[in-house]
Amino acid sequence: MHVVVTGAAGMVGSKLIARLVKDGGLNGKPIDKFTLTDVVAPERPAGFGGKVDITTGDLAAPGAAEKLIAERPEVIFHLAGIVSGEAELDFDKGYHVNLDGTRILLEAIRHAENYQPKFVFTSSIAVYGAPFPHAIPDDFHLTPLTSYGTQKAISELLLADYSRRGFLDGVGIRLPTICVRPGKPNKAASGFFSNIMREPLAGLEAILPVADTVRHTHASPRAAVGFLIHAAGLSREQLGPRVNLAMPGVCCTVAEQIDSLTRIAGPKVAARIKREPDELITRIVSGWSERIDAKRAAELGFKAENNFDEIIKAHIEDELGGKIA
Amino acid sequence: MHVVVTGAAGMVGSKLIARLVKDGGLNGKPIDKFTLTDVVAPERPAGFGGKVDITTGDLAAPGAAEKLIAERPEVIFHLAGIVSGEAELDFDKGYHVNLDGTRILLEAIRHAENYQPKFVFTSSIAVYGAPFPHAIPDDFHLTPLTSYGTQKAISELLLADYSRRGFLDGVGIRLPTICVRPGKPNKAASGFFSNIMREPLAGLEAILPVADTVRHTHASPRAAVGFLIHAAGLSREQLGPRVNLAMPGVCCTVAEQIDSLTRIAGPKVAARIKREPDELITRIVSGWSERIDAKRAAELGFKAENNFDEIIKAHIEDELGGKIA
Numbered sequence: 249m250h251v252v253v254t255g256a257a258g259m260v261g262s263k264l265i266a267r268l269v270k271d272g273g274l275n276g277k278p279i280d281k282f283t284l285t286d287v288v289a290p291e292r293p294a295g296f297g298g299k300v301d302i303t304t305g306d307l308a309a310p311g312a313a314e315k316l317i318a319e320r321p322e323v324i325f326h327l328a329g330i331v332s333g334e335a336e337l338d339f340d341k342g343y344h345v346n347l348d349g350t351r352i353l354l355e356a357i358r359h360a361e362n363y364q365p366k367f368v369f370t371s372s373i374a375v376y377g378a379p380f381p382h383a384i385p386d387d388f389h390l391t392p393l394t395s396y397g398t399q400k401a402i403s404e405l406l407l408a409d410y411s412r413r414g415f416l417d418g419v420g421i422r423l424p425t426i427c428v429r430p431g432k433p434n435k436a437a438s439g440f441f442s443n444i445m446r447e448p449l450a451g452l453e454a455i456l457p458v459a460d461t462v463r464h465t466h467a468s469p470r471a472a473v474g475f476l477i478h479a480a481g482l483s484r485e486q487l488g489p490r491v492n493l494a495m496p497g498v499c500c501t502v503a504e505q506i507d508s509l510t511r512i513a514g515p516k517v518a519a520r521i522k523r524e525p526d527e528l529i530t531r532i533v534s535g536w537s538e539r540i541d542a543k544r545a546a547e548l549g550f551k552a553e554n555n556f557d558e559i560i561k562a563h564i565e566d567e568l569g570g571k572i573a
Numbered sequence: 574m575h576v577v578v579t580g581a582a583g584m585v586g587s588k589l590i591a592r593l594v595k596d597g598g599l600n601g602k603p604i605d606k607f608t609l610t611d612v613v614a615p616e617r618p619a620g621f622g623g624k625v626d627i628t629t630g631d632l633a634a635p636g637a638a639e640k641l642i643a644e645r646p647e648v649i650f651h652l653a654g655i656v657s658g659e660a661e662l663d664f665d666k667g668y669h670v671n672l673d674g675t676r677i678l679l680e681a682i683r684h685a686e687n688y689q690p691k692f693v694f695t696s697s698i699a700v701y702g703a704p705f706p707h708a709i710p711d712d713f714h715l716t717p718l719t720s721y722g723t724q725k726a727i728s729e730l731l732l733a734d735y736s737r738r739g740f741l742d743g744v745g746i747r748l749p750t751i752c753v754r755p756g757k758p759n760k761a762a763s764g765f766f767s768n769i770m771r772e773p774l775a776g777l778e779a780i781l782p783v784a785d786t787v788r789h790t791h792a793s794p795r796a797a798v799g800f801l802i803h804a805a806g807l808s809r810e811q812l813g814p815r816v817n818l819a820m821p822g823v824c825c826t827v828a829e830q831i832d833s834l835t836r837i838a839g840p841k842v843a844a845r846i847k848r849e850p851d852e853l854i855t856r857i858v859s860g861w862s863e864r865i866d867a868k869r870a871a872e873l874g875f876k877a878e879n880n881f882d883e884i885i886k887a888h889i890e891d892e893l894g895g896k897i898a
Contacts (some may be wrong), residue, residue, distance in 0.1 A: 328665050339683075339738065377814065389712045391733065393813050398734040408716065409723040413664065440654065483897075490716050 250276060250281040251259075252316060254307060254353075255327030256290035259429065260370070262472045266327060269296045274323060274385040283321060286328065293471040308348040313356035317465055323366045323459040323480055326353060333436060335396035346399035354406055369420040370481045370546035371492060374466070376537050377400040383539035386494060404492040411484075411491050418451070419479045419487060424497035424540060424552075427537060428563040437532045441466065444502070445509055445560060448520035451573030457526035460503035463538040467497040468562040478550055486548060496542040496552040498559060508556040513572050574602045575644060578677075579632060580652030581609035584754065585695070587616065589650060589798045594621045599648060600806035608646060611653065633674040638681035648691045648805055651678060657699055658761060671724035677718045679731055685738040692732070692782045693804045694745040698790070698818060700726040701862050708864035711819060718860060729817040736809075736816050744812060749822035749865065749877075752791040753888040766791065769827070770885060773845035776898030782851035785828035788863040792822040792877040793887040803875055813875060821867040821877040823884060827837035835883040837889075838897050867892055 251274060255261045265282065273279050281299040284290040288339045289304050291402070293468040307313060307328055317324070335342030335403075357365060366443060374397035375390040390401040404420045411418035433454070440457055441464060447454035467475070475495050508517040542550070564570060575734040576599060580586045590607065598604050604622040609615040615627050627879040632638060632653055642649070653674060660667030682690060687879070699722035700715040715726040729745045736743035758779070765782055766789060772779035792800075800820050825833075867875070878884045889895060 278753055357660070386715045387706075389714050391735065392730070393814060395734055395738070398730050402730050405715070405717070405723050405727050405730075412718065422875070489718060 249277045249279045249323065250283070250319060250321040251279050252283045252318075252321040252324040253290075253327060253330060254285050254325070256284035257286035257288050257399075258327060259431070260303040260423075260426070260469060260472050260476075261286070261325075262291065263329045263469050264476055265290075265293050267473050267477070268337065269293045271346070271573055272475075274477065278542075281319075281321075282426050283316065283319075285316060291374055306345075308344055308352050312508070313353045316353070317356055317360055317363070317365070320360065320363050321365060322355075323368070325368045325370075325480070326350065327370050327377055329370075329399075330396075330438070331336045332372075332394055332396040335399060336394055339395060342395045344400055346396065347402055350403040351406055354410050354416070358410065358505065365418055366480055367416045367418045367440075368476055369403060369407050369418065369539050370476070371390070371400045371404050371422045372397065372418045372426055373537055373540065375404065375422060376538075378535040378536050383541050384494070384537055408489065408491050412489055417484050418491050419482055421475050421479050421494035421545075421550075422492065422494045423459065423472055423475070424467050425474055426469055426494055427565075428468065428561060430469070438536075440529070441502075444521045445505065445563065446567075448509065448517045449513060449564065449568060449572050451520075453520045455524045456502065456521050457524060457529040458502065458533055459480070459530070460506070461501055463499065463501045464533075465497035465499045465538070465540050466556070466559060468559045470562045470566055471497075471552045475550055477549075482548060484506050488542075493545045493548070493550070494540050494542045496545050496550055496555050497540065498556050499539045500556050503557050508560055512557060513562050517572065530531045574598060574604040574648065575602050575608070575646040576604050577608045577610070577641060577649040578615075578652065579641075579644040579650070580654060581615035583652060584612050584756070585748075585751070585794060585797050585801075586611070586650070586652045586792050589652075590615075590618050591799055592798050592802070594618045594653055595768075599802065606644075606646075608644075612640060612883075618783055620674075622874055625768070631670075631674070633677050638678045638837055641678070642681055642789040643686055643689070645685070645688050646690060646704065649678075650693045650695075650801055650805070651675065652695050654695075654724075655721075656761070657697075657719055657721040660690065660724060661719055662793065664720060666760070667724055671721065673728055675728040675788070676731055678743070679735050681802070682736035683735065684856075689739065692712045692741045692743045693741065693801055694728060694732050695801070696725045696729050696745045696747045698723065698749055698862055698865065699821070700729065700747060700749050703860045703862075705862050708866050709819070709862055710866050711869045733816050742809055743805055743815035743816050746800050746804050746870075746875075747817065747819045748797055748800070749790040749792050751794055752884060753793065753795070753892075757893045762854050764875050765854070766830070768879055769846045770830065771892075773834065773842045774838060774885075774889065774893060774897055776845075778845050778847055779812055780849045781827065782849060783827065783845050783858055784850070784855070784862070785831070786826055787858055788824065788826045789858075789861065790822035790824045790865050790886060791881070793822065793884045795887045795891055796877045800875055803873075807873060815869075818870045819865050819867045821870050821875055822865065823878050823881050824864045825881050830881050831884050837882060837885050842897065
């Protein structure tokens, strides 16, 4: 099986590839080739004995999408995209990369003869826009309040139409906030959800800019990779025409996150969280969804962690070699 | 005030222009110029003393959109588009006209300096896809089952994002089925809703291809024009970020339509309806929405007819000079 990953140098992309290599295949089928693409060169997967093509550049550039699918890869994980903050600051770049890049790739597939790949697309809960009901049901409308969310919502609509017309077997998954995100603290407004876990566990202080009562839905990087793999294994019959799905996650408050951290790593670690309320971040976060029902995803077998303790344990196992600083 | 109408040669477009001329303005402001465009030349509005520019051609052609807005028209009614059946048969043409045509026009407006027109966009209930709840609420998701519906849903998302970013003052209105549609019977699957009223009233037979129990939501051409004019008068504050609205209509069964016809025109007229069940049309219609709540539209002052009798009376007044054959 030949698998393509776009956005392969990103956090979720590189973890997906590592997991596929470790599993030795995708949903029971061995993988003999990867084509990995991103704006910066993705790493060659360690321990993989098959062929690897690595490409870099703009997917929306003339000919790039056609080249990517020239060998008719069976599965395409389309993860490429610029993030929410950048898409809001640079209107043209956001539409070019997140919308046109996706549409051009879908068009290349449509024009390829006798070709109908499995196409897994990562959407986001940014497709939702406040005000929200107590919990967001599967049939809640998409009224994004960012250009990023708009581009994801449009890509979902294209994916559904191209699937319905039989050009590909598409599935779109709306990822919740990924937590605990590895790496350095970043300036994303959502960064603190991860920072207040990752930094204390590494022996460092972290700033909590919002109230302990803020509620949000999270899934670990490990769960996100699991969503992608599970999505690739779903049949057209299981999905029906509504191919875009909200993913499950752990819904909890910041206080509950901190309780988990205290339980697992002790009060000394939890004491490394410093409360420094930030009005701007508080206002941004107040417009975000709290609870997502994700009933269909659960029925289709998608699995996130059951509680925030499991999210912290996954981080300690996957990122810290089992050790807490 | 300078008003642009795209799709100006169409049924709704030409009725909108006639109404604006008759009213002598738009929401209290006199109109001194119309720019009317369509793929075939729109008629010069009868009885209008101001300037009229008439253009024909593809709105998505290079420079066409820039030219259309060169004089900074205050209000743009964007009605242009190809219909559902054609968009399903010709995938490329549908996306070119219904999606790219709209996006290119929005882009031209974004790039025009110091310009923020009122932009009224006609969407459609085709943005919804079965299965449906008993009545479709305002926050129901858009899962279109046609390429036409997909193109309208994507245009709605673009309109909301361009409005949020301050490039224009957009409002999108999802028209219900327009009934009684004047003109000849056509092959649209929804044509019979109008045919079984219009043809008997003109002394001709009409075929009913579905069961009397089929339920649907209708608004007259007169009501549709009223929606457009009302939409143009709504402020950004009234609309908020959710600028796309389901329009109200009369929800009734085919049997109730025929009861209205009998009441208004007598049993001899109603007897001109011949029942010839058609499996294909029955199947297509079974996937359509029945009831639409349109609560927000009602709160914002949009008004349709109160019952089907009023829809028939509007047709007799507007199309038949008050006379029944």
